[in-house]
Amino acid sequence: MKYTIKDVAKEANVSIATVSNVINGKSVVKKDTREKVMRAIEKLNYIPDQAARTMINRRTNTIGMVVPTLSNEFWGALAGNIQRQLMKKGYTLLILTTESDPMVGSVMLNTLRERNVDGVIIASLGLGRDNDIKYSQDLIEWGIPLVSFHPFDKRLTAVWGDYMASSMEVVDHLIGLGHSRIAYIGSFLSGIERELGYRNSLMLHKIPADERLIVSGQNESFELFSQYGYDCTRKLCLDGAEFSALFCSNDLIAIGAIKALEDLGMNVPADKAVVGFDDISMAALYRPSLTTVRQPIAEMAGSAVHILLERIERPDVPHFPRTVTLPMKLVIRQSCGASK
Amino acid sequence: MKYTIKDVAKEANVSIATVSNVINGKSVVKKDTREKVMRAIEKLNYIPDQAARTMINRRTNTIGMVVPTLSNEFWGALAGNIQRQLMKKGYTLLILTTESDPMVGSVMLNTLRERNVDGVIIASLGLGRDNDIKYSQDLIEWGIPLVSFHPFDKRLTAVWGDYMASSMEVVDHLIGLGHSRIAYIGSFLSGIERELGYRNSLMLHKIPADERLIVSGQNESFELFSQYGYDCTRKLCLDGAEFSALFCSNDLIAIGAIKALEDLGMNVPADKAVVGFDDISMAALYRPSLTTVRQPIAEMAGSAVHILLERIERPDVPHFPRTVTLPMKLVIRQSCGASK
């Protein structure tokens, strides 16, 4: 059987209060007593029961994280990174995946509530914009410390990359290479910022946006991004859209796009330049290797964890909702060359 | 503030015992009383506190899972799959990543113990064979219900794919295409079974294994599989090894290998046939698309969850350690063609 604080107290010949004081590093305990207790703990290989502690502290040392899927390197890497950082701080991460299933939304909220998590990290729910906002609001109204990777709501503190600025940088780069017919394939799942950056850059270069070259997406799922990229690109080409460069709102879409272009007999980058977004590990390994924008995953994770733990551990410090925007880096590889 | 069972009892004008009976679906409660209580629960939006329940039931409804990393599609998909299946059964998944850091091993064990998880799923620890075995044994000796995806120990119940048989199938296939100089790049992280399957197939075809064509690996990490594949392949070629086909123990190694071959001026599949293992989503998207073996992820997850929950929920049913081996499917794509 598992030993309890009583067993340790008996073993060390002290009261359970003293054992508790030792465990919690209270300085009142005399050195001798402390050592006696330590030996007993060691001997019995005693570990305090979290459930019992939780009852009193009202703290579970558990953080919930809502993520659309783990079968996607970007979210997996982010979740793994956060898990390790939290572990170092003595917290445990509870990951909930929605897999784009709207039914999961309320189950998820229940789990978070009954588990009494100390805080929640919303990566993205991937349940469609309306559902994402709805559930975020439930969470906000619940009053639990929250950090998001997307500012769905003004009351939310969010951490994200400078998607708009880096998208502008991508398009600036393409224009610098001589491209002027630049297509864009986005997805509602990656937000509107990239498309805005794309449009802004064109505007600043006085290139009118051609709506026939722009796909904003609406129903694609996280599992099928590459297929989505393939289909959109193929449709664009078969519809006779004229473009020499293509900016995709993530790397999987870009990879699908390249596949589609090659299947239609075109070569990337010789015939079409393609740029992705995220810099997943495959971006460097794909052929051609992908020009893309690197997500600052470690910084995002670190920043989110820092903000969340500060809110939890120092509730006296007033908290103002804010958006933390991290710079991103354009990574130039082989998938995009100069315009012919 | 959060409501407790007392608030519900007061609201419904009954005792807390009755509320508890309603919550736990005990049939003793009179219909009228039950409905009264239900209304009170609904009205207060009451959710029972898990920590308090855990204290009594000695059950946390939490399963721990130890996985080397989440930044890798295979493990991410497996973890996500398991999480969803457990959620449906009312359990919560606690994912711990080791990121190949041996220091994490004991922290991980502590977390699992103090959280009082009801069971543990060991995907793979990725801490090197010795550490993996050591920590698995600690877990076994602890006596907690356990399921593993690798039979490290006879006392362990494991679920895995038929890696040896499917590797034989791969090599049989290559031989059928006319290849006889077949190289192999493995990794200790993917186990010895694939190499054994490779050797068995050669043997059965009376082709002597050429040790110069075999790389077993020893220190590579999960994060750098593709780099490892690249380096090994390059070295193989520069050392003048003669081979027309290459079997890699996972898809990332295979992708790195293809990159290396192309960089050395060779074409896949025209000059060399390459086969991977796992069938990650990129296998179908890579160029050339990868011939590989599909891991039965959903079946592995389902089987592991089923076995684990049965052990937890029906402790009276005697449990015999066993290894459940699932068949795998060879997926033929473009990366391997006939020998010239």
Next chain:
DNA sequence: CTGAAAGCGCTTACAG
């Protein structure tokens, strides 16, 4: 400095 006692929010015999 140490210990006896109350209490966290539940469940479970046991009385009635």
Next chain:
DNA sequence: CTGAAAGCGCTTACAG
């Protein structure tokens, strides 16, 4: 069928 009481394993005032 319902309720009063004990107890799960801890922490925290409070006495001494």
